[in-house]
Amino acid sequence: MVGQQKSKRTIRIIRWLARLSSLASLGLLLLIFIGEGMDLGALTSTEIWGLIFFPLGVTLGMLLGWRWEVLGGSMTVLSLLAFYKVMYAANGRFPDGLWFLLFALPGLLFLYCGLCKPVTMRTVRVG
Numbered sequence: 001m002v003g004q005q006k007s008k009r010t011i012r013i014i015r016w017l018a019r020l021s022s023l024a025s026l027g028l029l030l031l032i033f034i035g036e037g038m039d040l041g042a043l044t045s046t047e048i049w050g051l052i053f054f055p056l057g058v059t060l061g062m063l064l065g066w067r068w069e070v071l072g073g074s075m076t077v078l079s080l081l082a083f084y085k086v087m088y089a090a091n092g093r094f095p096d097g098l099w100f101l102l103f104a105l106p107g108l109l110f111l112y113c114g115l116c117k118p119v120t121m122r123t124v125r126v127g
Contacts, residue, residue, distance in 0.1 A: 018109035069114030076107020
């Protein structure tokens, strides 16, 4: 019982770490895009696909993670992987640095918390 309470407490701490870090990540992304002053008409199709996955897909995933941790976390992680795939296909290499991973880290924490929840079995009556 004590181990189970400790585990629940740890998950609660990680959940709030995911939530707070998602706010920080989203806030910083917003500041970057406001300060960048991007001309959307001048973007290539590769850049548009990259933007769909990062930051849009990652952002949507983190927002969904507040309510549905597995869905939001999965969306964040899959969007990040898709972004890396698009960038690799376009340039023959992955983006430099760990910044994209750091921005998406809250989504991975949401996914971890969601997967740590106990699965309840429902019985289905036949007939």
